[in-house]
Amino acid sequence: MLAALLLLVVVVGTHNSAFVQPQNLLNLIASNSFFGMIALASVFLLALGEIDLSVGWNFNFSAVIAATAMTHGVDPWLGALLGVLFGATLGLANGLLTTALRLPVIIVTLGTFSMFHGLSLVLSKSSAVVPPDVEGSFFTSVQRQFGKVPVLAIVFVVLAIVLQIVLSRTRFGYRVQAIGSNPEAARLAGIPLARTRILVLVLVGAVCGLSGVLSVGQFGAIDTNSGSEFLLTVVAAVIIGGTPLSGGSGTVVGALFGALIIATIASGIVFFGIDATWSTFVTGAVIVVAVAVDQGVKWQRQRRAERRLD
Amino acid sequence: MRIARHIIMIAGLVALVGLGAGASTAEGTPQAQTQKKLTIGFVTHFVGNPFIKQVAQAARDAGKDLGVTVKITGTPGFDPAAQLKIVQDLFASGADGVSTSITGDSMATGLNALIGQGKPIVQFNIYSSRIKGPYVGERSVADWAILGRMVRQKMGGRSAKGKVIIGTCAPGFPALVDRIKGVKRGLGAGLVVKGAFDVTGDPTKNYTAWQQLIAANQDAKALIGVCAQDLENLGKLNKLNGNKFITAGGDPTLGNLAALANGSGLISIGQTGYVQGYLPIKMIVDAIRSGKKLPNGGFIASGAEVITKSGAVEDHGLPRISLATIKKFQTDAAAQKSYYRRLFVGKGKFVNWRTHVEPIANAGR
Numbered sequence: 022m023l024a025a026l027l028l029l030v031v032v033v034g035t036h037n038s039a040f041v042q043p044q045n046l047l048n049l050i051a052s053n054s055f056f057g058m059i060a061l062a063s064v065f066l067l068a069l070g071e072i073d074l075s076v077g078w079n080f081n082f083s084a085v086i087a088a089t090a091m092t093h094g095v096d097p098w099l100g101a102l103l104g105v106l107f108g109a110t111l112g113l114a115n116g117l118l119t120t121a122l123r124l125p126v127i128i129v130t131l132g133t134f135s136m137f138h139g140l141s142l143v144l145s146k147s148s149a150v151v152p153p154d155v156e157g158s159f160f161t162s163v164q165r166q167f168g169k170v171p172v173l174a175i176v177f178v179v180l181a182i183v184l185q186i187v188l189s190r191t192r193f194g195y196r197v198q199a200i201g202s203n204p205e206a207a208r209l210a211g212i213p214l215a216r217t218r219i220l221v222l223v224l225v226g227a228v229c230g231l232s233g234v235l236s237v238g239q240f241g242a243i244d245t246n247s248g249s250e251f252l253l254t255v256v257a258a259v260i261i262g263g264t265p266l267s268g269g270s271g272t273v274v275g276a277l278f279g280a281l282i283i284a285t286i287a288s289g290i291v292f293f294g295i296d297a298t299w300s301t302f303v304t305g306a307v308i309v310v311a312v313a314v315d316q317g318v319k320w321q322r323q324r325r326a327e328r329r330l331d
Numbered sequence: 332m333r334i335a336r337h338i339i340m341i342a343g344l345v346a347l348v349g350l351g352a353g354a355s356t357a358e359g360t361p362q363a364q365t366q367k368k369l370t371i372g373f374v375t376h377f378v379g380n381p382f383i384k385q386v387a388q389a390a391r392d393a394g395k396d397l398g399v400t401v402k403i404t405g406t407p408g409f410d411p412a413a414q415l416k417i418v419q420d421l422f423a424s425g426a427d428g429v430s431t432s433i434t435g436d437s438m439a440t441g442l443n444a445l446i447g448q449g450k451p452i453v454q455f456n457i458y459s460s461r462i463k464g465p466y467v468g469e470r471s472v473a474d475w476a477i478l479g480r481m482v483r484q485k486m487g488g489r490s491a492k493g494k495v496i497i498g499t500c501a502p503g504f505p506a507l508v509d510r511i512k513g514v515k516r517g518l519g520a521g522l523v524v525k526g527a528f529d530v531t532g533d534p535t536k537n538y539t540a541w542q543q544l545i546a547a548n549q550d551a552k553a554l555i556g557v558c559a560q561d562l563e564n565l566g567k568l569n570k571l572n573g574n575k576f577i578t579a580g581g582d583p584t585l586g587n588l589a590a591l592a593n594g595s596g597l598i599s600i601g602q603t604g605y606v607q608g609y610l611p612i613k614m615i616v617d618a619i620r621s622g623k624k625l626p627n628g629g630f631i632a633s634g635a636e637v638i639t640k641s642g643a644v645e646d647h648g649l650p651r652i653s654l655a656t657i658k659k660f661q662t663d664a665a666a667q668k669s670y671y672r673r674l675f676v677g678k679g680k681f682v683n684w685r686t687h688v689e690p691i692a693n694a695g696r
Binding site: 245 | 402
C-alpha cells in the first residue's frame with residue numbers, strides 16, 4: 022500500500038513540485054483526517070464482516086450536538102466531550118438494535134442512516150450551526166500546528182497507531198477477527214458475539230463523534246450536509262487499505278494509507294489541472310490502478326516466498 | 332513483528348512528508364504576477380449539472396478574453412470539506428486566485444485564512460456571509476418572489492384561492508431556503524401553501540417524488556419546485572394530468588424550456604449563470620493586475636431571468652430573447668458569449684464592477 026501511495030505522490034510531485042512541499046503533504050493528511058479517522062475505526066467493523074451505513078450522519082449529528090451545546094453557552098471543551106459521548110451513544114443504539122432485532126448491522130444502519138440525518142436536521146433547524154466564540158481555546162487548539170505539523174494530522178496518525186495495537190495486540194482485537202473469520206467457531210470458543218459487536222459499534226460511533234467535534238473545531242461550524250458523502254470514501258479507504266469485505270482480518274495502518282491514497286488522488290486531480298468533467302472518471306481509474314499496483318506487489322512477494330519454500 | 336512493520340510503514344509516511352523538504356516554491360512579486368500568465372481556479376459543486384456547465388463555460392470565456400488560464404474543477408454533489416480542500420490545493424499548485432461556490436458555512440474559516448494571506452477569492456452561486464470576499468449570485472428571495480407573484484396572478488390574482496405545493500431537492504440548504512422564502516412571499520396571504528417537501532436531487536427520484544405529491548394532492552392548483560430538475564419533471568407529469576396544474580421552477584435547462592414551450596410549465600426563474608461564471612474571473616484578474624484588493628465582502632447581483640413561453644426578460648438592460656435563442660445558448664457557446672459579452676466590454680455594466688457592489692445582506696433580502 023505504501024508503494025502505491027509513494028508512486029502516486031512521486032507522479033503528482035514530478036508534475037508539480039509544490040505538491041510534495043512538506044506543508045502541503047501535512048495539510049493533505051490533516052484535511053482528510055475527518056473521513057480518515059472513521060475509516061480507521063471502520064476496520065474493526067469490516068473485520069467483523071459488517072458495514073455501518075450511518076457513519077456519515079453519526080459524524081454530522083454528533084457535531085451538531087456539540088456545536089448546539091456550544092451555542093447554548095456550554096464550554097467548547099465540554100461540548101466536544103458531549104459530542105464524542107453522543108457519537109458513542111449513537112453507536113450503542115446501532116449495537117442494541119442489531120442485537121435486539123438479530124439483524125446484520127447493514128440492515129439496522131440502513132434505517133438509522135436516515136434517522137440520524139433527520140434528527141440532525143431537526144436539531145439544527147436545517148441550517149449551519151455556528152458556535153459563537155470560534156476564537157476560544159478549543160478552536161485554536163484544534164487548528165494549532167506544532168512546527169509545521171497540524172494537530173489534526175497528529176491525532177489521525179496517533180489514533181491509527183492506537184487502534185492498530187488494539188486490533189492486533191489485545192484480546193478485544195483478536196475476538197473481533199475471530200468472529201469475522203468464523204462466527205460459529207468463535208461462539209463455541211466462548212467469545213461473546215453480541216457484546217463484541219456492540220463494543221465495536223460504540224467504538225465506531227465514538228470515533229465518528231471525535232471526528233465530528235474536531236471538524237467543528239477546525240471549521241468553526243457544522244453544515245447540514247457535512248458528512249453526507251463520507252460512506253463510500255470510508256469503505257473505499259478501508260478496502261484499498263487491505264481489509265477484506267469478507268471479514269476475519271484487518272489493518273488499521275492500511276486504512277490510513279488507503280485514506281491517504283484517496284486524498285492524494287483527489288489533490289492530484291487539482292495539481293494536474295484535470296477538467297471537472299473528467300475528474301470523477303480519473304478518480305475511479307487511479308483507485309483501480311493503485312489497488313492493482315498493491316496486488317502486484319503482494320503477488321510478487323508471495324511468489325518469492327513460494328520459490329524460497331521450493 | 333507486525334507492530335514493527337507498521338512502525339516502519341509510519342516511518343515511511345514521515346519520510347514521504349520529508350520528501351519535498353528540499354523543494355521550494357518561488358513566491359511571485361506583485362509586478363511579476365501582473366506580467367506572467369495568470370492561473371485562476373474555478374471550483375463548482377454539482378459538476379455536470381446543465382446550469383453549472385453554463386456557468387463554467389462563461390468562466391472559460393472570461394479566461395480567453397482576459398488572457399488567463401482558467402482551471403475548472405469541483406465535486407459531483409454538495410461537499411464543503413472537499414471543495415475547501417480543492418481551493419487549498421489550487422493555491423498550493425500555483426493558482427493566482429480562485430472563485431468557488433460555497434456549499435457550506437464550514438468553508439469560511441479555511442477560506443478566510445487564505446484571504447488573510449492575500450489570496451484573491453470570489454464566491455459565486457452560493458455564498459456564506461462569514462467569508463471576507465465578494466459574492467456574485469442571485470437575489471434568492473427577491474428573484475423567487477417574482478415567481479410566486481406570477482403563480483398567484485395565474486391563480487386569479489387578489490382573489491386567488493387554493494392549494495400550492497412546494498418541493499425542494501435539498502431540505503435545509505440555505506440558498507434553497509431563501510428561494511422558498513421568496514416564493515412564499517410572492518404567493519402572499521390567503522393560499523394554502525404546503526411544503527417544502529423533499530423531492531430529492533436525483534432526476535429519476537425527483538420525478539417519482541412529484542408523482543406521489545400529485546397523487547396525494549389532486550386538489551392542488553399549483554406545483555413549484557426550487558431546483559433545476561423540478562420543472563422538467565413537473566411539466567411531464569402535468570401533461571399526463573391534462574395540464575390542470577400551474578407549474579413553475581428554476582433555471583433554463585433544456586427540459587425546463589421544453590416544459591415552457593409546450594405549455595405544461597408557466598415560468599422558470601433563471602439566475603443569469605453566465606454572469607456568475609464570467610464576472611468572478613474578471614474581478615480576480617482586475618484585482619491582481621491593478622494591485623487593488625478585492626472588496627472585503629459584498630454582493631453583486633448576477634440578475635434574474637424571467638423565462639416564460641414567450642421568451643426571457645433579462646436583467647441589466649439586455650434585450651429580450653426568445654425561447655429558441657435561450658435553447659441555442661445551451662449548445663452554442665459562441666452564441667451565448669456574443670449575447671452576454673456586451674456586459675463586460677466597452678461601456679458594459681460590469682466593466683467597472685466595483686460600482687455595483689452592494690452589502691452582502693441584500694443577497695438574502
